[in-house]
Amino acid sequence: MQKAINLGLAAAVAILGAGLAYSIATRPEPGLSQTEVESLLAQTAANQPAAQLPAAPRPEAIDTATIGPLIEDYLLANPRLLERMSVELEAQVRAEESERARIALAAMEEEIYNDPANIVLGNPDGDVTLVEMFDYNCGYCRQVVADVMALVEEDPNLRVILKEFPILSQNSVDAARIAILVARSEVNYQDFHTALFSSRGQVDTQAALAAAESLGLSRVSLALEMGAPDVSEALQRTYTIAQALGISGTPTFIIGDEVIPGALPKADLVRRIENMRECGATICTDSAQGG
Structure with a gap:
């Protein structure tokens, strides 16, 4: 800018x-x-x-x-x-x-909010939706995990959608593939999510498989299924959304009609959520409040 x-x-x-x-x-x-x-x-x-005037x-x-x-x-x-x-x-x-x-x-509303691969935390019928696009090897994503999870616990009417957006390395892509499979299972994805962000070093296939296995899933089955076409298609849909919205980094938040790049402090997220409830926009103006 x-x-x-x-x-x-x-x-x-x-x-x-x-x-x-x-x-x-x-x-x-x-x-x-x-x-x-x-x-x-x-x-x-x-x-x-009239006589012709002289040319200007x-x-x-x-x-x-x-x-x-x-x-x-x-x-x-x-x-x-x-x-x-x-x-x-x-x-x-x-x-x-x-x-x-x-x-x-x-x-892109349908693709963002109703994709079958969306990972939904909090209240599925919440009155405000916060979307986060993240990469498991993103340090800034690691910084905001605690804040996002706190919002899920503290706000009973908030729906949080997590979108796997691996852009930093092949390790990120592999971990995201495992994560998509975990989200389809019966285990608690939130536990898997926080476990991976709490791990040390690069988050790769082995780290993701270990986290999934600790929750009771089969390491072998996940390894065999991670390359399935529908897993690749789920990732591609997120890349398509990012391209359409001009998103090139993580984390990126979407709330209302605003795309917010970077690790936004919890207080700023809370303010935007409250504004969405008050006036239907992330920034309330006199006209928005009156309308």
Whole structure:
């Protein structure tokens, strides 16, 4: 976003300079002489075609040596202009990003919230849904596990959807394949989830199989089934969602019409959840509350 703002400011300065230069280059010539005015009036009174006015002078080439100092002097005399432009541009960029996310989320609603491979924690019929896309080898994902699990325990009306989004390594992909199979079983996926994030070192096939086995599942059966086409298809659907929403990192949260990248503090998640209940959006405004 900062790159876009910097480019926008540069473009604004260029436009300002071009406008000043054009204004100088196209400054009107002196008016018609009294004789020419009288002639035009006489022709109009006689209902005769008016004499053709002289063609407007062509703009002269912009003299950068002249216009450059003018721009510099103007900006130095009005330094707050760039600050106001920066603030306004940032607001516009954020608004455009929010609108793009809203449209993309609406288009992908079924895939996000009703995928059969979704791992649902908390209240399946909760009034607010929090989606987290994660990778088992993501350090930032590890940081937010305790907060997300606390939300599940503390908020009886919250539905949490976990989406396997392995992007960091082949080990992550292999662990995600095992996790998808665990989610289909009768064991408590939350126990498996927290166990893997509590393990040391890289989370790979063996780590995932060991965690599943500790919950009573067959290591051999899981190893044989982890490459099944339907497992691959479940992962591919998550990749498709990420591509549509422009998601490239983990963790990424989705709540309401907002896509939130990064390890968001618990307090921020709670505030957004409360806002969703209050006004149907993650950020409540007067218009949202009134509507």
